[in-house]
Structure formats: C-alpha cells, structure tokens
Amino acid sequence: IGTGWYIRGDISYDMATSTSGSYRTYGVASAGPPVTYAYGSADYDNFEYRSGTAWSIGAGYQFNSFLRGDVTVGSWRRGVYGTDNDTAPCSDPLLFPTAVGCRSVDTTTVTAWETMANVYADLGTYVGITPYLGGGLGVTNLKYSDLSNVAECYDATSAAIAGCGYSATHTGESSWRFTWALMAGASYDISKNLKFDLGYRYAHVSGGAMFGFDAATAALGATGTQGSDDGFSTHQIKAGVRYAIW
Numbered sequence: 109i110g111t112g113w114y115i116r117g118d119i120s121y122d123m124a125t126s127t128s129g130s131y132r133t134y135g136v137a138s139a140g141p142p143v144t145y146a147y148g149s150a151d152y153d154n155f156e157y158r159s160g161t162a163w164s165i166g167a168g169y170q171f172n173s174f175l176r177g178d179v180t181v182g183s184w185r186r187g188v189y190g191t192d193n194d195t196a197p198c199s200d201p202l203l204f205p206t207a208v209g210c211r212s213v214d215t216t217t218v219t220a221w222e223t224m225a226n227v228y229a230d231l232g233t234y235v236g237i238t239p240y241l242g243g244g245l246g247v248t249n250l251k252y253s254d255l256s257n258v259a260e261c262y263d264a265t266s267a268a269i270a271g272c273g274y275s276a277t278h279t280g281e282s283s284w285r286f287t288w289a290l291m292a293g294a295s296y297d298i299s300k301n302l303k304f305d306l307g308y309r310y311a312h313v314s315g316g317a318m319f320g321f322d323a324a325t326a327a328l329g330a331t332g333t334q335g336s337d338d339g340f341s342t343h344q345i346k347a348g349v350r351y352a353i354w
Contacts (some may be wrong), residue, residue: 118348127340128153134330158187190214216255242291253282276322283316315339
C-alpha cells in the first residue's frame with residue numbers, strides 16, 4: 109500500500125448543548141364567512157440536545173512529521189427537548205388558580221450520519237506523546253423521529269405541572285447539513301504502528317428542518333415544514349486508536 113497510510117476508530121461522549129429553534133403556527137385568521145387561515149411563527153423558550161455517545165471510523169495519510177489528513181464517517185443519536193411558555197390562561201383554573209399559562213413541550217430524537225474531511229498539524233513528539241491541532245469540513249445527515257407535542261399547565265410559583273388535555277404527533281424530517289469542526293488533543297505511541305488518541309472536538313452543524321404539521325392541522329390546509337432548528341454545536345471528548353499501515 110505504501111508508507112504513510114493509516115486507519116482509525118474513535119468513540120466519544122457528546123455533552124448536552126442548548127441552542128434555539130422555531131416553528132410555524134396555522135390557525136383561523138378570519139371567522140368569515142368564509143373562514144380563512146393564516147400562518148404565524150413562534151420561537152422556543154428552551155431548546156436543547158441531550159448528552160449522548162458517538163462513534164466514527166476513517167482512513168488517512170501522514171504526509172510528513174507535522175501534517176496528516178483523514179476522511180471519517182461517524183454516527184450519533186441524541187434526545188431533543190424544547191419548551192415554549194404561552195401567556196394564555198391555563199385551561200384548569202380550579203387546579204391552578206394562579207397559573208401563568210400553558211406550556212408546549214416537544215420531545216423527539218435525532219440520528220446523525222456524518223462525513224468529514226480533516227487535516228491535522230502534529231506539534232512534535234515528546235516521550236512518545238504528540239500534541240496536535242486540527243480542523244475539518246463535511247456534511248451531516250440528520251433524521252428526526254416523530255415529534256411528540258404535549259401542552260401542560262404550569263405554575264411558575266409552585267412549579268406544579270398537569271396536562272392541558274392536548275397532544276399531537278408531528279412527522280420527523282431529514283436533511284443534509286453543512287458541518288465544520290475544530291480539534292485539539294494528543295496521541296501516545298503504544299507501538300511503532302499503533303497510537304492511542306485522546307482529544308476534544310468542537311463541531312457546528314447548520315440549521316434545517318425538524319418536523320412537519322400534525323394530521324389535524326394539515327387537514328385544515330397547512331403544508332411544508334413546521335419546525336426547524338437554528339443549527340447547533342457539539343462538544344465531544346474523543347478517544348480512539350490509529351494504526352499505521354507500513
């Protein structure tokens with residue numbers, strides 16, 4: 109095969125991260141006759157990706173003592189949680205006489221497949237340890253599972269919560285997203301050909317579609333994407349091995 113080629117495998121812990129998201133609404137604009145409907149928009153008050161794990165495999169080439177590059181393919185799955193606090197009165201004034209209003213709670217999961225082209229600068233080897241800096245560009249395919257939307261009565265003072273009696277399911281959507289990453293870490297020479305790698309990776313995935321309208325709203329005429337994330341960052345602690353093929 110020739111001198112310089114290597115293969116690699118990594119696992120990582122992905123920290124929870126907060127970001128922002130939005131969704132469209134669709135409701136009666138005029139009671140008519142005839143009845144007309146119109147779109148509106150709203151933002152989540154809280155929107156986060158829960159912590160999780162990831163894996164990746166790849167192959168690369170060591171150009172010289174200081175420069176190498178590789179292509180990696182990886183996958184991860186994380187829970188997504190969003191809330192939007194409405195100011196409308198709660199539907200159960202007897203249970204919550206001082207309730208602030210109804211809170212919309214959205215939950216789903218997202219599965220990602222990522223392909224990245226990466227380049228690294230090795231900063232010299234000291235007693236078998238080689239620190240490095242790196243960066244990468246690529247694409248990520250995000251597939252959201254069906255989203256559950258539930259309305260809850262809540263009281264900001266007592267933190268009491270109860271169901272408002274409304275729930276809906278929204279079909280998840282998938283999309284390809286531009287992704288970039290920055291890395292820093294160090295490798296340790298286990299043997300001439302095998303290295304242990306430990307590092308930190310920051311990646312940013314651009315925004316896109318999350319879910320469509322529920323069946324009842326679609327029956328009224330709503331079409332297209334309803335909810336979108338505004339893009340998000342991931343913070344990963346990675347550990348893996350690299351094996352030089354020579």
